[in-house]
Every structure is written in structure tokens, then in C-alpha cells.
Amino acid sequence: QVQLVESGGGLVQPGGSLRLSCAASGSIFSIAAMGWYRQAPGKQRELVATLTRGDSTTYTDSVKGRFTISRDNAKNTMYLQMNSLKPEDTAVYYCYMGWRSLSYWGQGTQVTVSS
Numbered sequence: 564q565v566q567l568v569e570s571g572g573g574l575v576q577p578g579g580s581l582r583l584s585c586a587a588s589g590s591i592f593s594i595a596a597m598g599w600y601r602q603a604p605g606k607q608r609e610l611v612a613t614l615t616r617g618d619s620t621t622y623t624d625s626v627k628g629r630f631t632i633s634r635d636n637a638k639n640t641m642y643l644q645m646n647s648l649k650p651e652d653t654a655v656y657y658c659y660m661g662w663r664s665l666s667y668w669g670q671g672t673q674v675t676v677s678s
Contacts, residue, residue: 565589565667567658572672575648579676583643585658585669592639595662599632599643601654601674608657612643625651648676 571583583599598613612632613621620632631644641658653676658669 565591565660565665567660567667567669569656569658569669569672572656572674574675574677576678577649577676579648580644580646581648581674583645583656583658583672583674585641585643585660587639587641587660587667591660591662591665591667592634593636595660595667597634597641597658597660599641600657600659601652602657603654606654611656614641645674648674650676652676 566588568586569583571581573581575581594616596615599611600608601611602608609623611623611626612630614632614634622630629645629647634641653674655671655673657671660667
């Protein structure tokens with residue numbers, strides 16, 4: 564019954580910002596590791612950022628210093644703040660939550676960075 568609903572994507576100019584949200588139903592939010600992935604046309608899905616239950620974070624090198632992953636436990640929502648966006652950030656972004664052998668994915672939200 565776990566469902567992840569994403570929002571916040573859109574079209575922005577290079578250098579702009581977006582904040583993606585991932586709202587989780589069910590009880591997994593309090594126990595899951597979570598993160599954001601992205602997939603551009605013709606490319607494999609790549610891990611962008613992770614957030615553990617202990618609130619440690621990791622980022623792929625290409626987004627370090629520009630993206631920030633966080634969560635609001637009261638809202639059961641995870642966020643990805645994206646600043647200084649570049650055309651190469653253009654992709655469909657997917658949120659992920661996992662616990663033990665269970666994995667859950669959002670529906671994807673399109674981020675397009677173009678002038």
C-alpha cells in the first residue's frame with residue numbers, strides 16, 4: 564500500500580532552481596532509506612542523492628554543492644532542492660524509498676533546463 568507521489572518538476576533556465584517533493588503514504592517513511600534518481604533520454608538511470616535513516620547524505624559528484632536532499636518527518640515528505648541548474652541536469656527524476664528487500668518508486672517528474 565506504499566505509494567510515493569512526486570511533484571515540483573518543470574522548465575527552468577540555466578542557473579535557475581527547482582524543489583522536488585516526494586510524499587509517501589504508509590508507514591515506510593520512518594524506517595526507510597531514501598534518495599533521488601534521474602534518467603535522461605538514451606542514458607541509464609543514475610543515483611543523484613541519498614538520505615539514510617540516520618540523516619547522512621551522499622551526492623553524485625556532478626551535483627555536489629548544487630543539490631540538497633532533505634526530509635520533513637511530520638509531512639512524510641522528502642525533498643530535493645536543486646540550485647544552479649545546468650542543461651545536463653535535464654532528466655526525469657524519480658524518488659526512491661527502501662527497507663530491507665523492499666523498494667518503492669515515485670512516478671517520475673520531468674525537469675528540463677533550457678534557455
